């Protein structure tokens with residue numbers, strides 16, 4: 001089973017617990033569940049661009065506050081990386097940014113399992129965020145995605161940022 005299948009299976013099982021409890025309180029918890037976690041935090045323009053991107057490419061249906069918070073953490077790390085792109089000691093920040101990107105994909109709901117593997121999507125997201133100044137340059141998002149997709153999925157040629165060992 002790949003990561004996406006695991007995530008989707010957990011979500012379906014969790015939703016079933018809600019349904020069977022007649023909307024009562026449940027002990028089960030799912031990090032992507034809008035009923036368990038909520039979605040009230042205000043959204044920045046960059047975050048809204050990011051959600052449009054996820055909707056267009058990965059059939060996004062729900063996000064939660066945690067997605068928004070993690071996006072902010074990712075933004076701060078990428079801003080550091082963008083500014084210090086010539087320095088070499090940003091490995092730790094890059095690794096941490098990748099962790100945030102993984103967390104983001106564990107807190108969103110997609111209407112179907114993506115064809116792209118979990119790890120590839122994380123790599124693509126990091127690249128697109130990097131190239132668009134964390135979804136600030138809205139007009140660059142599509143082209144950045146096409147390039148990232150080409151490089152990550154077709155060529156398997158990861159950027160330094162995503163070179164970390166990936167475990168499925």
Ligand SMILES: [Zn+2]
Pocket residue numbers: 014018028029030033034035036037
């Ligand atoms: Zn729930």
